[in-house]
Amino acid sequence: MIKQFCITLLAIFTFYSAFAQFQQKDLATLNMYRDSLKSLGNTFINNPDELARKNANYTFIKTLVSALRTPNSFLYKFDSLQSVSILNSPDSRFRIFSWHIANDDGSYRFYGAIQMNTGGALKLYPLEDYSPLIAHPEDTVTDNSKWYGAQYYTIIPVQGANPHYVLLGWKGYTDRSTKKVIDVLSFKNDKPVLGMPVFNGKDKKRSRLVFQYTRQASMLLRYVPGENLIVFDNLVPPDKKMKDQPDTYGPDLSYNGYRLKNGRWELTENLDMRNVPNESDAAFIDPGQLPPPKLEVKPITKKPVQ
Template sequence: MKYALSCLLLAVTIQLCAQTISKDNVKQLQKAEANIKEYGKAMITENEWIDRFRADSFFTRGFVQALKITNSFYYPFDSLQTISKLYAPDSTFRIFTWQVVRDFEYNRQRGAIQMRTDDGSLKLIPLFDYSDFTKAPNDSLRDNQHWIGAIYYKILLNTFNNKKIYTLLGYDDNNARSNKKWIEILTFNTEGKPQFGGKYFQYQVDSIKPAQPAYRFNLEYKKEAKARLNYDEDTQMIIFDHLTSESNEIQNKYTLIPDGTYEAFRWSNGKWQHISKLDNQILGNGNAPLEKPLYDDNGNINQKILDEQSQKNKEKEQLPAKSSKKKP
């Protein structure tokens, strides 16, 4: 009930504030959105990776120009369905994330945080995916220049000691053998700069979970598996699949699959406290996470079309597998 009420208040706030956008600015935003819409699609559907990257470049530049229009914060950009667009529960910012794929061994997440401003001017914080350049993504606080990339599909808000703590749930295609689901922490320092990560997870380390201290939490699992990780509104818990190795090689993350039981995190005393096994395996109504990274939390993208195009890209490129992600 509390979560539903906060969502309703957010929707009303955004609707009321949207009325402050002048008609001229709305027309400008609509035109700018129309101009970059096809680039957004081309980031996914083009057959050659170089064309996908070129479309991403044109899309990014055009999107930034659109965001510079006064009060763009309240404009939904509904037709840009190949990127995730999430407002914070308190409407103080929104976060955009998407990805561009070279092949099944390399993908790069893009992102930006748009802060709400009193005068409607643009305050945009770009996020730079640093995943390829670290072997220990879980072990430190990170700024926007060293972000661990993910496509976010949920934002939660908690407070502790009068500090706002945002929890982001995200997805990463990772590589040809495995996917990742992320629980990321986002806070803002006294200067208003974002900080990713923090010591907000309490759990017993095992052969699957990240070593402690963990500043963010992730599950890595077999590419073809469908591991769930999402927030359940009824129980107010982040519920996720318990994983096991299908070949008794638990050190190889690409062999991990769900075993039919569930674990969870519940927010308590300023931390996400681990629950090792749920008595009632409830995921809530429609709260299973979306497996494709370009979906937002409302699922406003056509999975069938993207799956078909993804297969076409795979058949055309047929690039040799590599041991790790690298720059093109």
């Protein structure tokens, strides 16, 4: 009896020792890939030569895919990889990698991937930036092969009849103007769908929201969890004659928002925001790494003077 118990105990100990070694082997492999990715990321962000940036990015993509093929890679945080935004869905169903490459003309191209939490073999959906060919992004629903590229910093899960995840992202744009995006990710037949007509504005429903403003300004776009509210600066031209030039727009010190009601996002105008943080797009830092501010949100009846 004692002999059998010792044999069983030894077998259990051997199994867990082998499992621990297996885990340590995976960890060592992922640490090696992480170091390579950090070096490549530093190159595609900081190298002054455009060709060098693009070559580093192509190598980065191949290295990232190899890293994610490592067993248990979904559990590896890559938290020291500062060149890439990595967002885990709150339900641990997936995570999104997104990043940008700057072009010499002041424009940007975006790259990304969605890694599903399979608990086993890698299931990865590449995000292919199709932005220049999407004529009406606010009305367009696409898949991952026609992505309206952005670097995401917040993910908001929404349950109900139309479950989805709202993504807040920075898009850069040109040497004159910047964009920010509110996009929607859902899954149909376990495949990603981008965009969903859940934003009810004054005139129509939109599948995503795109904000464009002058590069000399900064724009607040942030989720306030306690209010189920996405709040953003109201953008206006410096002169009414320039209303058709969104690259001149800037904040007018008033705020609007989209509030979640019955699975849809309803426009709420003229919000009174207190203690609004100052965000800068000039040097993009993932705001998703920062805790959300405690904001007091009250509707007001009188619009501030513009």
